[in-house]
Amino acid sequence: MKRFPLSTLFISLAIFLVGCSNTNETEKTRAIEQEKPETELIVSAAASLTDALEELKGPFEEAHEGITVTYNFGSSGKLATTIENGAPSDVFLSASSQDMNNMEDKSLIVNESRIDFAENALVFITHKDSDSTISSFEDIDPAAIDHIAVGEPESVPVGRYTKETFERLDLWDPLQDKLVLGSDVRQVLTHVEMGNVDYGVVYSSDAFISDNVKVLAEATADWHEPIVYPAAVVAESNNQEAAQQFLDYLTGDKGEKTLQKFGFK
Amino acid sequence: MLEMDYSPLLLSLKVAAISTFFVFVAGVFIAYLLAKRDFFGKSILEALFLLPLVLPPTVVGFGLLILFGKKGWIGSWLLEWFDFQIVFTWIGAVIASIVVSFPLMYQSAAAAFESLDERLSNAARTMGASESRVFWSVVFPLAWPGLLAGLVLSFARGLGEFGATLMLAGYIPGKTDTIPMAIYFAVESGQMEKATFWVVMIITFGFSLILWVNWWSKRNIRRFTKS
Amino acid sequence: MLHVDINTQLAHFEMNIHFEMCNEIMVLVGPSGSGKTTILNCIAGLVHPDHGQILSNEHTFFETGEKPLPARDRQIGYLFQDYALFPHMTVEKNIWFGVKKNERKESNEMIHQLLQVLGIEHLLQKYPHQISGGEKQRVALARALATQPSVLLLDEPLSALDTETRKQCQDELLRLHDMWKIPFIIVTHNLDEAERLGNRIIFLDQGQITDEKWKRYVVSTY
Numbered sequence: 001m002k003r004f005p006l007s008t009l010f011i012s013l014a015i016f017l018v019g020c021s022n023t024n025e026t027e028k029t030r031a032i033e034q035e036k037p038e039t040e041l042i043v044s045a046a047a048s049l050t051d052a053l054e055e056l057k058g059p060f061e062e063a064h065e066g067i068t069v070t071y072n073f074g075s076s077g078k079l080a081t082t083i084e085n086g087a088p089s090d091v092f093l094s095a096s097s098q099d100m101n102n103m104e105d106k107s108l109i110v111n112e113s114r115i116d117f118a119e120n121a122l123v124f125i126t127h128k129d130s131d132s133t134i135s136s137f138e139d140i141d142p143a144a145i146d147h148i149a150v151g152e153p154e155s156v157p158v159g160r161y162t163k164e165t166f167e168r169l170d171l172w173d174p175l176q177d178k179l180v181l182g183s184d185v186r187q188v189l190t191h192v193e194m195g196n197v198d199y200g201v202v203y204s205s206d207a208f209i210s211d212n213v214k215v216l217a218e219a220t221a222d223w224h225e226p227i228v229y230p231a232a233v234v235a236e237s238n239n240q241e242a243a244q245q246f247l248d249y250l251t252g253d254k255g256e257k258t259l260q261k262f263g264f265k
Numbered sequence: 266m267l268e269m270d271y272s273p274l275l276l277s278l279k280v281a282a283i284s285t286f287f288v289f290v291a292g293v294f295i296a297y298l299l300a301k302r303d304f305f306g307k308s309i310l311e312a313l314f315l316l317p318l319v320l321p322p323t324v325v326g327f328g329l330l331i332l333f334g335k336k337g338w339i340g341s342w343l344l345e346w347f348d349f350q351i352v353f354t355w356i357g358a359v360i361a362s363i364v365v366s367f368p369l370m371y372q373s374a375a376a377a378f379e380s381l382d383e384r385l386s387n388a389a390r391t392m393g394a395s396e397s398r399v400f401w402s403v404v405f406p407l408a409w410p411g412l413l414a415g416l417v418l419s420f421a422r423g424l425g426e427f428g429a430t431l432m433l434a435g436y437i438p439g440k441t442d443t444i445p446m447a448i449y450f451a452v453e454s455g456q457m458e459k460a461t462f463w464v465v466m467i468i469t470f471g472f473s474l475i476l477w478v479n480w481w482s483k484r485n486i487r488r489f490t491k492s
Numbered sequence: 493m494l495h496v497d498i499n500t501q502l503a504h505f506e507m508n509i510h511f512e513m514c515n516e517i518m519v520l521v522g523p524s525g526s527g528k529t530t531i532l533n534c535i536a537g538l539v540h541p542d543h544g545q546i547l548s549n550e551h552t553f554f555e556t557g558e559k560p561l562p563a564r565d566r567q568i569g570y571l572f573q574d575y576a577l578f579p580h581m582t583v584e585k586n587i588w589f590g591v592k593k594n595e596r597k598e599s600n601e602m603i604h605q606l607l608q609v610l611g612i613e614h615l616l617q618k619y620p621h622q623i624s625g626g627e628k629q630r631v632a633l634a635r636a637l638a639t640q641p642s643v644l645l646l647d648e649p650l651s652a653l654d655t656e657t658r659k660q661c662q663d664e665l666l667r668l669h670d671m672w673k674i675p676f677i678i679v680t681h682n683l684d685e686a687e688r689l690g691n692r693i694i695f696l697d698q699g700q701i702t703d704e705k706w707k708r709y710v711v712s713t714y
Binding site: 382385388390392394395406407 | 537538564567568570576589590592635
């Protein structure tokens with residue numbers, strides 16, 4: 001029983017490696033055959049954007065011949081640090097204004113390109129089989145709850161917004177010993193999905209991609225700092241034009257629709 | 266001076282001590298049962314015991330959630346019959362720590378029993394000793410240095426357990442925040458002073474523990490060996 | 493009276509051994525791997541033969557198809573090769589290990605006498621690693637006899653000793669046998685020793701008795 005996953009792991013690893021080398025070779029040969037300048041656009045993006053951006057990749061490349069998009073996903077703070085340290089990157093898509101402000105202060109981005117391309121909301125979720133009757137954040141009764149999973153407020157952005165919201169509603173202190181603090185939003189989601197906590201607070205885009213949770217309520221936007229996703233062209237980029245094209249596409253019709261499809265606003 | 270909450274220290278010690286107790290009893294018992302016996306599937310069983318040692322802690326944690334979660338196989342049963350919840354309690358931390366430190370105890374105990382001269386227990390048997398007397402007056406004292414090493418390793422491992430604990434016990438300040446969790450979240454949120462404090466604490470503790478065991482076993486193993 | 497009838501499959505050959513003995517010293521001689529120690533282990537109950545019968549006086553140790561008597565109930569004295577003294581116990585604790593709590597009083601005098609005969613009274617508080625090979629051998633003998641066994645098994649009892657100590661210990665063994673008057677079975681591969689100690693010598697090879705010699709006269713060597 002235990003050998004099975006291990007061997008599967010090795011096999012899939014082998015397939016993955018073989019697959020990688022194959023694509024590299026075909027890409028190389030194609031580049032040589034066409035003898036046409038190909039632009040590789042490196043987009044550093046917050047992890048929560050993964051699904052939406054992967055879906056955008058194909059249509060964008062089709063619409064812009066000669067541009068290939070490569071994503072580099074990670075937490076906004078870590079991405080900002082790597083860009084500052086000279087890692088190649090053309091576009092930066094952040095999940096927090098704070099990180100983008102820092103970049104702007106250090107002149108690491110093209111200031112006039114900065115744009116807020118998406119918004120997210122905070123939602124109160126429960127397991128899909130739950131029969132909870134809560135329909136707004138104000139309905140939350142600390143005495144009737146065993147555990148709520150939230151992000152750790154000092155280190156996880158979604159936790160910070162959650163804390164602001166609960167403080168605004170005077171629920172933070174009464175909920176103190178009911179709060180299970182997750183080290184990232186994924187963990188919060190897992191606790192709710194597995195039914196180990198009664199409720200959780202995550203971004204609406206996170207709740208959107210999980211089949212095992214349902215959204216009970218959405219937090220009013222002015223209860224917390226706005227959750228916006230700023231984007232900008234990286235100052236050091238050699239592909240300024242293509243980078244701007246990507247931003248335009250993202251904020252255009254197609255981009256907006258795709259983002260909405262994945263729970264962003 | 267730092268305004269410190271010392272509850273992680275007490276909780277960590279409590280969790281590590283209780284888990285070490287269970288791990289020691291179970292590890293010694295099972296290792297003694299299996300030592301010097303050979304049967305079909307023994308190596309599979311042993312590999313299963315050692316599995317938590319090689320698996321990433323999050324995988325162990327996930328497995329434990331599947332078992333002990335509110336909707337888990339064991340967890341749902343406990344909840345229904347005893348109204349007892351393991352997930353997000355300090356008992357969850359104990360269980361996580363038991364699972365990850367058991368392999369260390371089992372390994373040490375198995376090696377200790379394996380290296381004992383079988384003639385010593387046989388000599389005791391021919392002198393009319395019951396199996397329990399053979400164990401307590403011959404096997405246990407002679408295997409003790411190895412068992413102690415396993416005990417200390419398990420305790421240290423339990424003290425440092427993070428990944429599986431975070432999954433099963435969650436992070437509830439004041440209830441399930443062990444030292445490793447305090448360190449992790451302090452680092453993540455940039456509270457370097459707090460993180461440093463706990464790091465120094467756990468290093469000092471772990472280091473002196475290992476130092477003491479080395480010193481102790483050197484002194485005591487020498488006593489039993491032939492000059 | 494000891495009756496031994498052993499049939500058992502070993503790794504490289506089948507063992508078929510049959511003998512009966514009274515309160516004599518029987519020596520088993522044979523090359524290493526010929527099954528000598530297996531015979532002792534079968535009598536002591538540490539291993540069991542496939543078939544056969546082992547009887548000591550009125551006790552059945554082993555009988556084909558029946559549950560064998562556990563080693564601890566056989567009242568056997570067993571002197572292991574290298575003695576197997578408990579390294580974490582003093583000589584005194586080693587010797588008293590097999591004496592039952594309710595028999596301590598009665599045994600006191602016997603053990604005291606035993607210690608005197610063997611000349612190891614001054615070693616009582618020492619640990620095994622603090623005494624010499626010959627002393628260990630005597631302590632192990634005392635330990636095996638302290639349980640008042642009905643049979644004494646000795647596996648290469650003198651092989652670890654130098655020639656001088658060896659002579660002394662041989663004499664001691666004979667003296668003890670004279671006092672105790674129980675069957676002694678001694679395993680050795682040294683023919684001189686076998687002839688010096690045994691009333692009866694059994695030669696073993698590949699699990700079979702190949703020859704048997706009797707000493708017609710019983711000599712006291714002291």
